[in-house]
Amino acid sequence: MAPVESWGRIRAEGAARPLWWRDDPLPEVEGTMLPFGRGRSYGDACLDQGGTLLLTRGLSRFISFDEATGLLACEGGVTLGEILARFAPLGFFPTVVPGTKHVTVGGAIANDIHGKNHHRAGTFGAHVTRLELLRSDGSRRVCSPAEHPELFAATVGGLGLTGLVTWAELRLKRIPSAFIRWETVPFENVDAFFELSARSDTTHEYTVAWIDCLARGDRLGRGLFYRGNHAEAPFRAGRRRRPVTVPFDLPDAVLNRLTVKAFNALYRWRNRGAGERLVHYEPFFFPLDGVERWNRIYGRSGLMQFQCVLPFDRGLGGVRGVLDAIARSGQGSFLAVLKTFGGLPSPGLLSFPRPGVTVALDFPRRGERTLALFRELEGLVLEQGGALYPAKDLVMSPRMFRAAYPRAPELERLRDPRFESTFWRRVTAAEERP
Ligand SMILES: Cc1cc2nc3c(=O)[nH]c(=O)nc-3n(C[C@H](O)[C@H](O)[C@H](O)COP(=O)(O)OP(=O)(O)OC[C@H]3O[C@@H](n4cnc5c(N)ncnc54)[C@H](O)[C@@H]3O)c2cc1C
Numbered sequence: 247m248a249p250v251e252s253w254g255r256i257r258a259e260g261a262a263r264p265l266w267w268r269d270d271p272l273p274e275v276e277g278t279m280l281p282f283g284r285g286r287s288y289g290d291a292c293l294d295q296g297g298t299l300l301l302t303r304g305l306s307r308f309i310s311f312d313e314a315t316g317l318l319a320c321e322g323g324v325t326l327g328e329i330l331a332r333f334a335p336l337g338f339f340p341t342v343v344p345g346t347k348h349v350t351v352g353g354a355i356a357n358d359i360h361g362k363n364h365h366r367a368g369t370f371g372a373h374v375t376r377l378e379l380l381r382s383d384g385s386r387r388v389c390s391p392a393e394h395p396e397l398f399a400a401t402v403g404g405l406g407l408t409g410l411v412t413w414a415e416l417r418l419k420r421i422p423s424a425f426i427r428w429e430t431v432p433f434e435n436v437d438a439f440f441e442l443s444a445r446s447d448t449t450h451e452y453t454v455a456w457i458d459c460l461a462r463g464d465r466l467g468r469g470l471f472y473r474g475n476h477a478e479a480p481f482r483a484g485r486r487r488r489p490v491t492v493p494f495d496l497p498d499a500v501l502n503r504l505t506v507k508a509f510n511a512l513y514r515w516r517n518r519g520a521g522e523r524l525v526h527y528e529p530f531f532f533p534l535d536g537v538e539r540w541n542r543i544y545g546r547s548g549l550m551q552f553q554c555v556l557p558f559d560r561g562l563g564g565v566r567g568v569l570d571a572i573a574r575s576g577q578g579s580f581l582a583v584l585k586t587f588g589g590l591p592s593p594g595l596l597s598f599p600r601p602g603v604t605v606a607l608d609f610p611r612r613g614e615r616t617l618a619l620f621r622e623l624e625g626l627v628l629e630q631g632g633a634l635y636p637a638k639d640l641v642m643s644p645r646m647f648r649a650a651y652p653r654a655p656e657l658e659r660l661r662d663p664r665f666e667s668t669f670w671r672r673v674t675a676a677e678e679r680p
Contacts, residue, residue, distance in 0.1 A: 250299060253541055254288040254611070254640060255548030259295045266304040268321055268412040271384055273300070278666040279382070281406045283353030284325060286346055288551045289640030290668040291357070291405055297666060300410060302352055308332065309413060316418040317375060322352030322411040329418070334527070338418040339476075341373040345583075347532050352411040357637040358403030358597040360604075362452035362474075362531070365588030369599050371402030372590065377414040382664035386412075391593065400660040403594025405636055407661045407670060425477040426452070426530040429522040436467030436565055436584075440603075443586045446473045452530070459582035459607055462573045466566060469584070474530055491538040544610050551638040552620060553606040554627045555587060555598065564630035565603055568623060572607060575619045582607045595653045598635045606638070617641060636669060647673035 250258040262282070263273045272279070278297035285292055293299070302323035309319040316338055318329065326340050327347035333339070342354075342361045349359065358371040367373070376390040379401060389398035401408045429450075433439050439455055446453045450473035457469035534540060541549060552572075556564040565584075572582075583606045587599045609616055620641050627634060633650035634642050647654065658674065 250282065250285065250301070252285050252287050252289060252292050254550055255541060255544070255546065256290055256293060256640070258282075258293050258299055261298040262301055263298055264301045264304055265323075265410075268305055268307075268378075272380060272382055272410065273298075278664055280665055280667050281322070281352055281356070281410050283323065283350030283356075284348050286349045286353065287357065287636075288549070288638045290672070291636045291639065292353070293668045294666055295668045302350060302410075305352075305412065316420065317415055318418050319376075319413060319415040320351060321413050322355075322377075323350050325350050326354065330527075333418055334421070334424050337420055337422070339421045339527075340370075341367050341417060341419045342370040343531050345532065346535055347528075348535065351414050351416065352406075355402055355411055355414060356404060356406040358592055358594045358599070359637070360587065360599045362454045362472075362585065364590075364599055365447045365453065365586060366451055368588070368590035369403075369592045369594070369597055371593045371597065373417045374402065374593075375415045375417055377401065378412045379409040380412050381409040381662050397660060399593060399595050400657050401594075403592065403597035404657055404660075405596065405667060405670065407657065407665045407667065409662045409665060421476045422478045423476065424527055425524050426474040426527050427477045427522060428472065428474040428525050428530050431471040431473070432469070433471055434468050435465055436562060436569065439467055439469070439471065439584055440562065440586075442471045446471065447586065447588070449473075451475050453585065455584040457569070457582045457584050459569070459572050460576070462570070466573065467569050467584070469582075472530075477524055544608075548611045549608050550611050550616060550620065550640050551606060551608050552623055553604060553635040553638040554623070554632050555600055555602045555604045555635075556627065556630045556632040557600070557602040560630050564626065564632065565605065567626050567630075568605055571619070571622055571626060575622075577609055577612070577616065577619060595657050596636075596651050598633060598637070600633065602632065604635075606635075636673075639669065642673055644673050644675050 250262050275298040278294055279300055280294035282292050282299040282301050305321035305323035307321045311318045326343055326349055329340055330347055344359045344361055354370045355374055358369045360369050376388055379387045379389055387394050387397060391398060431442060433442050443453060452474040455469050455471045457467050461468045586603050587601055589601045592599055624646050628646055628649055
């Protein structure tokens with residue numbers, strides 16, 4: 247079996263037990279355990295170093311679907327890609343999808359993921375109507391906003407710590423076709439982004455921006471704004487391009503500042519002035535899935551993602567400060583994404599999305615230099631009253647976690663005592679790092 251690792255290439259150290267049947271009891275294991283979906287979390291939120299990972303890939307069955315209501319019941323290891331393949335041709339779509347379709351329903355619930363339509367639809371958990379939780383004492387609870395509501399709220403965004411989601415029921419939405427009207431609008435700086443975003447959120451269901459993270463001064467935060475709406479029929483799901491795969495780890499030297507610059511220039515050139523086009527949903531929602539295992543580009547040492555949300559009420563200074571620190575560091579990133587979150591409350595105790603602007607970027611993991619930058623960025627986020635995203639995190643301090651997630655003690659009370667993660671041990675540790 248291939249080694250189990252997170253997307254940032256942190257290898258699991260400990261046991262792994264595949265699960266096959268939702269009615270089976272949890273396997274008997276020594277010590278702690280944690281469900282593991284497709285490992286699309288970047289850092290250590292999906293790892294339990296020294297414990298046992300419960301691999302949910304085998305829990306991949308659809309259970310029922312009601313075409314009248316769009317309610318789909320499926321096992322926790324079903325991926326959003328599998329839902330799309332089956333239901334998009336029938337005119338149904340998951341209400342919230344992230345930037346990759348290779349995530350499981352259990353993982354999407356546990357991180358209460360967000361998509362390009364957060365301003366309209368809120369988080370994934372807002373569209374989960376029920377789920378079954380299997381706890382280490384052998385009990386099974388069907389939870390919903392009405393049944394065991396406390397446990398439901400703790401499980402949505404609960405980082406896999408309340409037990410195993412064996413199955414869940416989600417509301418899919420109707421789509422008129424498999425196509426998106428996708429418009430690209432270049433913008434010159436971060437102020438222009440906010441204007442464009444505010445205007446587009448009223449006219450477009452999906453909004454997100456790519457930014458050139460090396461631009462500074464007046465051009466700080468320049469980039470391309472993407473917005474889209476589902477296109478009306480008569481289009482049908484068309485031919486899809488087969489993804490290419492990065493066949494092996496590339497040497498670290500490939501990823502230097504020059505290649506990042508070249509990539510940014512190319513990306514900008516390819517998309518600049520593209521105007522409106524009609525595209526299949528895949529390249530619009532999941533552009534990175536076109537290259538499978540693209541995390542190998544970062545070599546064996548892997549990558550880290552920084553993702554924060556900064557509240558609107560502190561103004562634009564915070565976003566400028568974060569972007570400026572990143573540009574100054576020159577450590578670059580293939581991806582820098584900017585998106586505003588709307589005001590719809592998340593159903594989870596520990597959900598990351600909250601009103602504000604979110605910034606997300608990948609960095610090659612280069613030891614102390616990268617850590618120093620992450621500490622500087624964390625300081626800026628803390629100062630602004632923002633939050634870091636556990637799904638992407640590897641280094642958040644307990645102080646930052648306590649400030650951003652004040653309801654964590656409630657989750658701790660409802661946590662399954664046998665379920666733990668490396669992330670949880672780190673961010674709830676009493677000792678602060680030096
Ligand atoms: C290219 C890329 C783009 C991304 N874009 C976005 C984005 O736009 N928005 C966003 O919000 N996130 C995004 N993510 C992050 C990703 O959506 C989340 O990390 C997601 O939770 C990963 O799902 P997974 O199935 O791989 O779960 P894993 O990463 O394996 O696990 C995530 C968490 O879910 C728990 N878990 C998994 N299965 C179960 C289960 N059955 N029962 C209980 N707990 C379970 C695990 O214990 C862990 O805590 C992106 C990631 C990548 C790699």
